[in-house]
Amino acid sequence: MRMDKKQYAALKELMQLNFVMTELRLYLDTHPSDVEALQTYNIVAMRYHKKLMEYQRRYGMIHADAIDHVNPERWSWIDSPWPWEIEYR
Amino acid sequence: MWMYDKKLEYPVRVTKPDVQMAKYLMTQYGGPDGELSAAIRYLNQRYTIPTNRAKGLLTDIGTEELAHWEMIGTMIYKLLKGVPPEKIKEAGLGSHYAMHDNALFPSDAAGVPWTAAYIQAHGDPIADLHEDMAAEQKARATYEHLIRLTDDPGLIDSLRFLREREVVHFQRFGEALNYVHEKMERKEYY
Numbered sequence: 001m002r003m004d005k006k007q008y009a010a011l012k013e014l015m016q017l018n019f020v021m022t023e024l025r026l027y028l029d030t031h032p033s034d035v036e037a038l039q040t041y042n043i044v045a046m047r048y049h050k051k052l053m054e055y056q057r058r059y060g061m062i063h064a065d066a067i068d069h070v071n072p073e074r075w076s077w078i079d080s081p082w083p084w085e086i087e088y089r
Numbered sequence: 090m091w092m093y094d095k096k097l098e099y100p101v102r103v104t105k106p107d108v109q110m111a112k113y114l115m116t117q118y119g120g121p122d123g124e125l126s127a128a129i130r131y132l133n134q135r136y137t138i139p140t141n142r143a144k145g146l147l148t149d150i151g152t153e154e155l156a157h158w159e160m161i162g163t164m165i166y167k168l169l170k171g172v173p174p175e176k177i178k179e180a181g182l183g184s185h186y187a188m189h190d191n192a193l194f195p196s197d198a199a200g201v202p203w204t205a206a207y208i209q210a211h212g213d214p215i216a217d218l219h220e221d222m223a224a225e226q227k228a229r230a231t232y233e234h235l236i237r238l239t240d241d242p243g244l245i246d247s248l249r250f251l252r253e254r255e256v257v258h259f260q261r262f263g264e265a266l267n268y269v270h271e272k273m274e275r276k277e278y279y
Contacts, residue, residue: 011096012100014096015096015097015098015099015100018094018096018098019098019099022098022149022153023257025149026146026149026150026153026257026258026261027261029142029145029146029149029261029265030142030146030261030264030265030268031264032142061095062094062095062096063092063094063095064092064093065092077095080095081095082095083095083096083097083159083163084097084101084159084162084163084166084167086097088097088100088101088102088243089100089102
């Protein structure tokens with residue numbers, strides 16, 4: 001499945017932001033009082049959720065809890081690309 | 090509970106179908122030191138581990154391992170996509186094809202199906218965390234073998250990402266283990 005350039009760039013940004021969260025989450029599990037890391041986590045998480053909302057409104061659902069639907073008359077969860085079918089570049 | 094995100098943790102780029110490499114990669118899909126073993130090992134050990142740090146870590150690393158399992162599945166899916174049976178047979182995956190067609194199945198590179206005998210849970214935090222650290226090193230070594238078995242630059246990039254994650258997980262489990270030792274020295278529990 002070949003995505004257009006803009007959508008792919010937006011998806012890649014989501015993947016990057018979410019990866020920073022994954023990495024910081026593990027670090028915080030063993031350093032729960034590192035305030036600097038916690039603040040970074042919060043900043044990245046806020047940015048991720050903002051970008052996620054924008055993406056889902058434009059291209060369809062990434063997260064099944066989404067309330068930002070691209071089409072109010074269609075359950076887009078099944079239409080948005082499946083991760084193993086995307087042509088990554 | 091778990092929620093699914095319709096995205097990979099990191100992109101999987103596959104330049105061309107390669108049945109032989111798909112076969113080798115199966116070791117990380119359903120082999121002893123593979124991502125499925127890792128996910129089940131951690132998500133199963135977490136119930137009885139005594140510290141909240143280790144509970145958090147086993148939950149979060151176990152969850153990340155499921156995302157790695159999906160990345161390996163994506164690699165195998167892409168490497169086998171559209172490959173006809175005769176090519177699959179030539180590359181030594183004829184027995185796989187007989188049972189599974191081009192579908193994925195959790196077995197190791199030699200076709201041995203996944204078993205819970207690959208994992209352990211002793212309820213002893215020192216024993217369990219040492220098993221987890223050993224598992225991360227075994228997976229790290231396996232990724233190095235896999236990287237040497239391919240010349241596909243896209244695949245190498247994804248495999249290097251996964252190798253790096255094993256190193257990070259090993260580090261975090263080591264920190265959780267040190268914390269357990271500290272608690273024991275303070276005789277907060279035995």
